[in-house]
Amino acid sequence: MTNTWYLYVFFAAALVGAGLLGLLAKKNLIKLFIAIEVIGKGVSLMLLGTGFAKASILTAQALVITYIVIEVSLVATALALIINIYRHTRSLDVRRLAKLKG
């Protein structure tokens, strides 16, 4: 593979790593979801970077557009869930969710 590909893989891995660390470290539900978004950015960068290196940018572009459209419905559903959780617990703390028994 070309040297450019390694550059894209390096930055995509950095984005995925930052997102995973955020998922492990943070307690706020919205912050956790922002971390998931950052992981998604890394994945789409990786897809397009590989398409660019393989000279098949059109297929990679089609995949990234599919991913972005699905990401929107994911975001809408997850944020609606977060608002509902907030209405129940009056808090965005993910630790409170463990107490929702019964």
Add this chain to the structure above:
Amino acid sequence: MIVQTALLIGVVIFSVLAIVLKDLLKSAIALAVASLLLGIIFFRMNAPYAGVFEISVVAGLITVLFVLTIALTKTDEEVRESRLVNWVFPLVFIAFIVIDALVMKGLLGKVPALASGAESGTFGEVLWRSRTYDLVGQIAVILAGVFSVLALFRKREKND
């Protein structure tokens, strides 16, 4: 190449800021800036459709959804994050970057080039002809998202 690297560094910095910043509104805006820079990178990689989607949908629509959620869940009580995390996160991230760079340096030139056939036609042909069936699945996912949002926000009946 230098501009592309600078843009990539900007994406990583703003993404890390989006995770690290305490104020939720600021972190949503940092995420939007990261998406904007990623969209510019896509444009420079000759992928204009992906760039347009990234800028208009991710940097625009998703940021609006985030800001709306932050406004709807305005709370006096801050979620307490442990103080240790504020120190540990940057340190672990820097360690991760160093390991990442070392692994990439070790791999440099070792991954064989993947076989690739030359692409022909326009973007529309590739999107609609070679990927017909998963686009149907994509429409199903969007509908599922719409129905789930409607189900989550439906009005409660009196008996509930």
